[in-house]
Amino acid sequence: MALNTLILEDDQKFRKLLEIRLRAWRQDLSITVAESIAEGRRVLDEDGKKFQLIILDQHLPDGMGVELLEHPAVAHAAILAVSADDSPELPANAVKAGAAHFLGKRQIAEPLFLPLLDAILERKAIQEELIMHRLRQSRMATIKVLLGTLRHEINNPLGAVLGGAYIVRSTGQLDSDQREALRLIEESGQRIKHVINQLCEAADLEEVTKGQEQVFHVPGDPEWES
Structure with missing residues (x-):
């Protein structure tokens, strides 16, 4: 089954690099792209529950990427926040908002990026199974x-x-x-x-x-x- 991935990124060059890295990681990817918060919301409104992985830029033309995490459709997706901004408060804010991890954009090209994606997805799967277990117990x-x-x-x-x-x-x-x-x-x-x-x-x-x-x-x- 395809891994449905949403990329929220307005920088075309970085987005191209990200797609190359992702397709080197898995061949079964289905990638959807949004370049703004508004476009991302439209995508999620239409079929947001299908995404297992969401990669979002922090700085977009109409707001911060973490604003999209308020959308109910992202609840079951693994979230990776990225940014070229080195501000020290960004990682904490992203994780606090619901991202599983935060990376600087330069780190996307590093060898550990792909194993990190595996770990993020595995962690989310464990969290989902724990939620289902608690629901069954209830x-x-x-x-x-x-x-x-x-x-x-x-x-x-x-x-x-x-x-x-x-x-x-x-x-x-x-x-x-x-x-x-x-x-x-x-x-x-x-x-x-x-x-x-x-x-x-x-x-x-x-x-x-x-x-x-x-x-x-x-x-x-x-x-x-x-």
């Missing part, structure tokens, strides 16, 4: 809470139904149709309990006993009082 925590609540809310009325069926059966004054109806009620109730228990076990809820009743405690919730 979803599972929500599922556990919902399952714990669901089991409690189902068991209360289900217990009343099964208890009522037991009382009716214990009277002994039932015809065959009534006994069959009670059997279906009890079997269905036990089936519901089994399904809920299986769901809770699948979510690794903590099994506890309260008043001789098997229940599931959701990790992180306060313990029940005895």
